[in-house]
Amino acid sequence: MAEIVTTSIKSLPLVYRGKVRDSYAVGDDKLLIVASDRISAFDVILGDPIPKKGKILTALTDFWFKELDGIVPNHLTGTDPESVVxxxxxxxxxxxxxxxKRLKPILVECVARGYLSGSAWKEYQTTGQICGVKLPAGLKQSEKLPEPIFTPAGKAEAGHHDENITYEDVVKQYGEDTASKLRDYTLALYKKAAEYAASKGIIIADTKFEFGLDDNGTVVLMDEILTPDSSRFWPADEYKVGQSEPSFDKQFIRDWLESQPWNKKAPAPKIPQDVLxxxxxxxxxxLIRLTGKGVTA
Structure with missing residues (x-):
């Protein structure tokens, strides 16, 4: 089947269209969440889809939910998506x-970082810390941190960048009990995933998780996890401290966009097919390195 840019499911009420996913109501307590082939860069949804992207993200997320089962409850119901449309x-x-499961989203991007890269590298160069976490002096770009750290971000409205916040900010917003669970779950998930990925020749430099609350106030893992959209995956055999690392994510398309005369506002330039x-x-x-299997178009 051709790429899917926007779903058109008439048998269920549309709840929300995100940057990548479309959500539909299944009764009062469930959502059908469909991963399209859309891609965003610099907070702009690009006009050209990435072949097989939605299926790759879904396959990887399903794999990780199984691999990390037992650390934290997750939002999956086990219902076959094809049975509800x-x-x-x-x-x-x-x-x-x-x-x-339909949850009340916690409005915090829960980021775990094991390496110094991206916005964290920029913040460290300026302040010596990340999200209020003080780090040793003299660290280099892409260097492994002494211990993985929790660096939350406040979720911004559409079209705006998420802003880094401190753990104390999360406590103020959600209380010590929920904040400590978010931190501890995030780091436990990251550590177990990073250990598995290392056995497959991939470094997970950082990743973000999203959580929600169910009707009982239980913290539940939701959305996608540990995909190239939400993580920095580096090939371990090419890793060197002090450089910007090659990666299995959207950096390739970002680099192409950076070379174009574009103000990073919609609409984005048309992307050549070979870049897609x-x-x-x-x-x-x-996906193949981590799970041993690809996807069909």
């Missing part, structure tokens, strides 16, 4: 959707 709509959800295909192959290589 009309027969003629099944092609839109096959291999790219889940039926999830190369981005797709980088995403799929991460």
């Amino acid at each position: 009309a027969p003629e709509e099944r092609d839109q959800v096959k291999g790219r959707a889940v039926v999830a 295909d190369k981005t797709s192959s980088k995403y799929e290589e991460a």
Whole structure:
């Protein structure tokens, strides 16, 4: 089937269209969440889809939910997505959707960092710390941190960048009990995933998780986890301290956009097909290295 930029499921009420995912109501307590082939860069949704991207993200997330089972409850219900839509709509959800519990989102991006990269590297160079966490002096770009750290960000409105906050800010917003669970779950998930990925020749430099609260106030892991959209995956055999690392994520498409005369506001430039295909192959290589399996188009 061709790439899916926007789903059109008429048999269920549309709840929300995000940068990548479309969510539909399944009764009062569940959501059908469909991963499209859209991609965003610099907080702009690009007009050209990435082949197989939605299926790759879904396959990786499903894999990680199984691999990390037992650390924290997650939002999966086990319901077959194809069973909740009309027969003629099944092609839109096959291999790219889940039926999830409907939760109250916690408005914090829960970021775990094991290496000094991206915005954290910039903040460290200026302040010597990240999100209020003081780090040793003299660290270099992409260097492994002494211990993984929790560096939360406050979720911004659409079109704005998330802003780094401190653990104390999370405590003020959600209380010590919930804040400590968010931190401890985030670091436990990251450590176990990083250990597994290392056995497959991949460094997970950092990643972000999202959580919600169920009707009982239980913290539940939701959304995608440990994909190239939400993580920095580096090939371990090319890793060197002091450089910007090659990665299995959207950096390739970001680099192409940076070379264009573009003000980083919508609409984005039209992306050449070879750049789209190369981005797709980088995403799929991460999937294959981690799980041993690719996806069909």
